[in-house]
Amino acid sequence: MTTLLYDGSFDGLLTAIFEVFEYRYKDVEIVSRERFHQENIFAEIHEVITQNDKSERVLNKLEQNIGKSGIHELLKVYLSEDPELEQLIFSAIQQSIQHPDKNILQNYADHDILKISKICKSVSRERHRMTAFVRFEKMQDGVFFAKIDPDFNVIPLIRKHFKDRYQDQKWMIYDLRRNYGILYDLETCDFFYPEEKLDLQKYQQKFHDEEKNYQTLWQRYFTKTNITERKNLKLHVQHVPKRYWKYLTEKW
Numbered sequence: 001m002t003t004l005l006y007d008g009s010f011d012g013l014l015t016a017i018f019e020v021f022e023y024r025y026k027d028v029e030i031v032s033r034e035r036f037h038q039e040n041i042f043a044e045i046h047e048v049i050t051q052n053d054k055s056e057r058v059l060n061k062l063e064q065n066i067g068k069s070g071i072h073e074l075l076k077v078y079l080s081e082d083p084e085l086e087q088l089i090f091s092a093i094q095q096s097i098q099h100p101d102k103n104i105l106q107n108y109a110d111h112d113i114l115k116i117s118k119i120c121k122s123v124s125r126e127r128h129r130m131t132a133f134v135r136f137e138k139m140q141d142g143v144f145f146a147k148i149d150p151d152f153n154v155i156p157l158i159r160k161h162f163k164d165r166y167q168d169q170k171w172m173i174y175d176l177r178r179n180y181g182i183l184y185d186l187e188t189c190d191f192f193y194p195e196e197k198l199d200l201q202k203y204q205q206k207f208h209d210e211e212k213n214y215q216t217l218w219q220r221y222f223t224k225t226n227i228t229e230r231k232n233l234k235l236h237v238q239h240v241p242k243r244y245w246k247y248l249t250e251k252w
Contacts, residue, residue, distance in 0.1 A: 001027050006048040008032035010078050014055035016048040017090055021097075030086040058093065065096040070105050076123040077116055079153040088112050088119075126150050127157045133240070134162075136171060138208040144171040147198065155182055155191075163189040174198060 002025045006012035016030045062071050091112040095104040108114045136144035159182050174181035180193045
């Protein structure tokens, strides 16, 4: 058994997979250094150094075999943070090389491919809900700030949606669980990585003077327009699951 340790990045994972074929390893496991706990004392450790040229070669081969849409599906698996993500992506790449003329991601008879399909559906659903339920709050510096806590690491998947939709104002979206986010300053839309996690109490103290008024007005509007006799909580929860209520001003 050879254990390949990589830095946890997508490029690092592709580099590791390239080196499996480069060094012709047979019995392997690929693990990020952050999650590595050596259980097999006889396993050989191979330290992977991320190399963009190697990851690019894997991507180019995948684009030939499964197309850009297939690569996007494997990226969703990576962003799912599933404990088996390395094994699933490696399995898919192995199969795409063995069967270059087939769209292996549609072979649902294969256990790994079926799980990839299920993961992609879950991640896509979470991505859609984040675009629907994100609520921005105006801060003292005029930047509109939104905090999220998704089940999956979907920030890279929602970046383009918000960049295209809100081009005329500065905004930030911050993932509370993963302590990073995206910042749009009217010119660029980049990831940011704060040194410390967000302090929610200090955060609320930095609201713009208008923000609390807007929140109060919206809550009153929601209450006044709600028809008590037609309330259907079961249907409401189907469309807006309770775990997303924390994002919605009208639910506070």
